[in-house]
Amino acid sequence: MGTAGHIDHGKSTLVEALTGTHPDRLEEEKRRGITIDLGFAFLDHAGVRFGFVDVPGHERFVRNMLAGVGGIDLVLLVVAADESVMPQTREHFEICRLLGIPRGVVALTKSDAADAETVSLAHLETEELVRRSFLEGAPIVAVSAKTGAGLEELKEALVRVAESCPARDTAGAFRLPIDRSFAIKGFGTVVTGTLVSGSLRAEDEAEILPDGMRVRVRGLQSGGRKIEMARAGQRTAVNLAGVEHAAVARGMTLVPPGRFSATTRIHARVELLGTARAMRRRFRAHLFQGSAETIAVVRILDAANEERAIGPGETRFAELRTAAPVFVLPGDRFVLRQYSPVVTMGGGVVLDAAPTRRVRDASVLRRRLETLAVGDPAAMLEALLADSPRGLTFSHVGRRTGWSEGEVKEAAQTLAGAGKARVVAGGGGEAGVIAPAEAYAALLARMREDVEGYHRANPLAEGISKEELRIRVARMAGPAMFRAALGELAAAGQLTIAGDTVKRAGREISLAPEEARAKEQIEQAFAQAGLTVPSLKEVLEKLPVEAARAQKIVQILLREQVLVRVAAELVFHRAALGKVRELLAGYKKQHGERMSVPAFKELTGITRKYAIPLLEYLDRERVTRRQGDERVIL
Numbered sequence: 001m002g003t004a005g006h007i008d009h010g011k012s013t014l015v016e017a018l019t020g021t022h023p024d025r026l027e028e029e030k031r032r033g034i035t036i037d038l039g040f041a042f043l044d045h046a047g048v049r050f051g052f053v054d055v056p057g058h059e060r061f062v063r064n065m066l067a068g069v070g071g072i073d074l075v076l077l078v079v080a081a082d083e084s085v086m087p088q089t090r091e092h093f094e095i096c097r098l099l100g101i102p103r104g105v106v107a108l109t110k111s112d113a114a115d116a117e118t119v120s121l122a123h124l125e126t127e128e129l130v131r132r133s134f135l136e137g138a139p140i141v142a143v144s145a146k147t148g149a150g151l152e153e154l155k156e157a158l159v160r161v162a163e164s165c166p167a168r169d170t171a172g173a174f175r176l177p178i179d180r181s182f183a184i185k186g187f188g189t190v191v192t193g194t195l196v197s198g199s200l201r202a203e204d205e206a207e208i209l210p211d212g213m214r215v216r217v218r219g220l221q222s223g224g225r226k227i228e229m230a231r232a233g234q235r236t237a238v239n240l241a242g243v244e245h246a247a248v249a250r251g252m253t254l255v256p257p258g259r260f261s262a263t264t265r266i267h268a269r270v271e272l273l274g275t276a277r278a279m280r281r282r283f284r285a286h287l288f289q290g291s292a293e294t295i296a297v298v299r300i301l302d303a304a305n306e307e308r309a310i311g312p313g314e315t316r317f318a319e320l321r322t323a324a325p326v327f328v329l330p331g332d333r334f335v336l337r338q339y340s341p342v343v344t345m346g347g348g349v350v351l352d353a354a355p356t357r358r359v360r361d362a363s364v365l366r367r368r369l370e371t372l373a374v375g376d377p378a379a380m381l382e383a384l385l386a387d388s389p390r391g392l393t394f395s396h397v398g399r400r401t402g403w404s405e406g407e408v409k410e411a412a413q414t415l416a417g418a419g420k421a422r423v424v425a426g427g428g429g430e431a432g433v434i435a436p437a438e439a440y441a442a443l444l445a446r447m448r449e450d451v452e453g454y455h456r457a458n459p460l461a462e463g464i465s466k467e468e469l470r471i472r473v474a475r476m477a478g479p480a481m482f483r484a485a486l487g488e489l490a491a492a493g494q495l496t497i498a499g500d501t502v503k504r505a506g507r508e509i510s511l512a513p514e515e516a517r518a519k520e521q522i523e524q525a526f527a528q529a530g531l532t533v534p535s536l537k538e539v540l541e542k543l544p545v546e547a548a549r550a551q552k553i554v555q556i557l558l559r560e561q562v563l564v565r566v567a568a569e570l571v572f573h574r575a576a577l578g579k580v581r582e583l584l585a586g587y588k589k590q591h592g593e594r595m596s597v598p599a600f601k602e603l604t605g606i607t608r609k610y611a612i613p614l615l616e617y618l619d620r621e622r623v624t625r626r627q628g629d630e631r632v633i634l
């Protein structure tokens, strides 16, 4: 529960009257008697535990107020009965409305200091303020912290409203926007905040965004009590290992490690308050989200008029570019304050935390953002995919939407089931990838064409290398999608993968008549040479075929294993090598298994230049084994 309201209207005093704790913590606050920063207190009443975040009312400290109200479920709007609605009553109320705080209670404080007529005037003005808002019809209770009048009634109203509060999502990823970081002697770093989703336990690993520091949870407290687990909605103090308190600041967020990242570009729906002035297509503003604050350049995406792109009370789609990285997810509410003078001008909701850079047709972009705004997961995923023909990994989708792995899979399967997308990898250790159905079909067609094209351009090559094919379609597919597509084409019997080479299934190399003749000539030359092989160069020079093509014919003969490459420049006909094996077998029978190098030379009639590489080849082929200077015939 967060307080809201004008300075000196009795917020802090009321929190003390309700909880027994005065929320002003700082020396300066006590001295000056005003709230500067957030204060905290707890109340247990009728089985409900309330965590209070008391905020400063002074207009200079609205930024601190904003850091505190991000995670609250209920607002306690405080209006002094003797002064009624004042500027920060309005501003705080608007902020709560912009942040989508769903419900609350109004306290008309200092009822002892006002006569009945004044109290009922304040009552009327407050009703007027909250008309047609989330607070319409909320209990309005006159109280006095001084006399205690109305406090019981207020507590009852609080309990009733609290009981109608839906539980927060404790199953999802934990997310703790940090509002304080300090050190406690003997414990080390402690950060505090309102846990807005998930649950957090001691020993959990965590990451602090946007900086990405990895930390471990040592222990947890809520309301001064040690707890084993913090649940969404709780005020939480976390003792952290692995980070200095000075490295952590208000505005950072504690999240599970490796799951999310910060962003500097956001697509959002933006709304201006009725009291704001009209803005141009691009303007600077202070952006507040969670406990974070930064400067953003807001660009209205669907503006008809450059000068008056968004007027008071209007809502538009916009792109926000932030000066500092922030961690936001779709659905997050934020507040915008004018750049100068700093007054609250509006706010909005995040639709896409990592929009692609592709420049799009304004109407397409508009439809896409409308879909994201509705929030149906499969439709959202389809909209995200429309911008990503190369497919999206499941982890990227999770990062961008905040969905769990299961939720991503479910949305992906729904889309795949409707024939709109293909889940092209996933399962095992591999991250899933989802691609638009059309883009994936286009990729398969393109890969088949590229392989065909390669065969046409290189009739003597067996096929295209995988890597070359991957590079050719890199604009259409990332590595995972490419692997999946290749696997699918092979499984469908359309392409054949042999080692590193991809070819059309069933493709045989067909030679032109003069190439077939050259092939025969080459084979002949090597067959006749036996073990006294000519160098490759000599053979090729004699052929009536151009050098490049002859090289390819040699490649074919090597692939067919008619020729065998023994060393870089040493190629034998397979019959010659067969002969060597026979000779060695005969030698073994007659002289036993040991043989010297000179004996090998004599046996085969081969020159020294060739004998050593040939023996090394035979060693590799496990026909012989080297032992000292001799060979063992196996």
Ligand SMILES: Nc1nc2c(ncn2[C@@H]2O[C@H](COP(=O)(O)OP(=O)(O)O)[C@@H](O)[C@H]2O)c(=O)[nH]1
Pocket: 005, 006, 007, 008, 009, 010, 011, 012, 013, 014, 033, 034, 035, 057, 109, 110, 111, 112, 113, 143, 144, 145, 146, 147
């Ligand atoms: N007479 C009267 N004075 C009050 C009451 N509540 C608060 N005050 C006084 O109003 C002043 C401002 O109160 P404070 O709680 O600091 O206001 P905040 O700025 O809204 O937090 C203090 O001097 C309080 O003593 C009340 O119920 N009756």
Ligand SMILES: [Mg+2]
Pocket: 011, 012, 013, 034, 035, 055, 056, 057
């Ligand atoms: Mg105060």
